Amino acid sequence: MIYLVLFWEFFKVGLFAVGGGLATLPFLSSLGARTGWFTQGMLADMVAVSESTPGPIGVNMATYVGFTTAGVPGAVVATIGLITPSVIIILIIAGFLEKFRQNKYVDQAFYGIRPASTALITAALIGLMAISLFGTSTAGLLHITSISIKPLILFAVLMAVTNIKKVRDLHPIVFIAASAVIGIIFRFAE
C-alpha cells in the first residue's frame, strides 16, 4: 500500500506548501526523515536535478521522490497527489471568480492587486537575478562572494538582442538553447 501512503504524503505537501515549488522543500525534508524513503543527501541531488530540467520544480521533486520510492507508478501517484489539492482549490476559486467577476468590488480589488502582483513577480525576479548573475547562494545581494563577468555580459547581450524588432518574436526556447551552447563553450559554471 506504498502507493496510498505516497499519494497521501504528497497530497499533504501540496496542501500546505504555499508560494511555489521550493516551498515544498521543508515538507520533503521532514518526509524523508520520517519515512526513511530518501536521505537528506539524496534530497539535495533531487533538488539539483529538478532545477536543471524543464518543468515546475515542485512537480519534478515529487516525481523524483515517487520514482525513488516506488518506481514509475510511484512517480505518477506522488505527482497526482501533489497537484490534487491545488486543482480542487483553484477550480473552486475559479468558479467563485466567474460568478463575482462582474461585481463592482471584485473589479476594484483587482485594480489594486495587479500592480501588487507585478511587484511580487519583480521581487522574485530580483532574487533569481541575484543567484544567476551574481552567484549569491541566498537571495541577498549582501552575500556576494565573487563576481564573474561572464553572466553579466551574456545578460546584457540577451537584453539587447531580445529587444531587436524581428529577433524579439523568436520563440524563447531559441534564446535558451543558444545560451546553453554559450554556457558550455565558455564554461559558465567555473
Next chain:
Amino acid sequence: MELVELFLCFAKIGSLMFGGGLAMLPLLQRELVGRKKWVTEEEILDYYAIGQCTPGIIAVNTATFVGRKRKGVLGGIFATLGVVFPSLVIITIIAAFLANFADLVFVKNAFAAIRVCVCALILNSVIKLGKKTIKDVPAAVIFVLVLAATLLTDLSPVLFVLASALCGIVIKNVRARG
C-alpha cells in the same frame, strides 16, 4: 478536441519551462496571450496573485485556471495534467538512467547560462506587464510599496495581496466621489 489542445499546449509549456514557475511567464505570454488569445495579460497577473495566496505550485495553479476558463472543470484537469506530463517523463528517465545528471560538467555549464537567459526573458515579460498595470500614480505607489515590503521584510505575500485589494477598492471609491 479542445481538451486535447489544452493538454498539448500545456505539455509544450511544461517541457520548455526551464528554471521553475516564474520561467512560465514568457511562455504564457507568447503561447496563450499572443498566439491562442486564450487569456489576457491582466488575467495572468490575477492568477499569479491568487496562486501566491493558495497552496500548491504556481505553474499548476495557472494551468488549472486557464483550462477551467476554456473548458470548465475537465479543461482545468487536462491543462494541469499537460503541464506535469513532461516532468514525469523527463525526471523518470533521468532518475532511472542518469542519476549523476546534475553533476555532469556540460549540464552545469549549460544551466549556469540558461539561468541567465531565463532572467533576461522574465525581465522582458515583467516590463511588458508593468506597462499594462502601472498606468497611474496609485498603481505605481502600490507597486513600489509591495516591492519594497517583499524585498525588505519576511511578511507573507498573502498580506500584500489582501492589502492591495483593499487599496484598490478604497482608491476607486474615493475617486468616484471626488
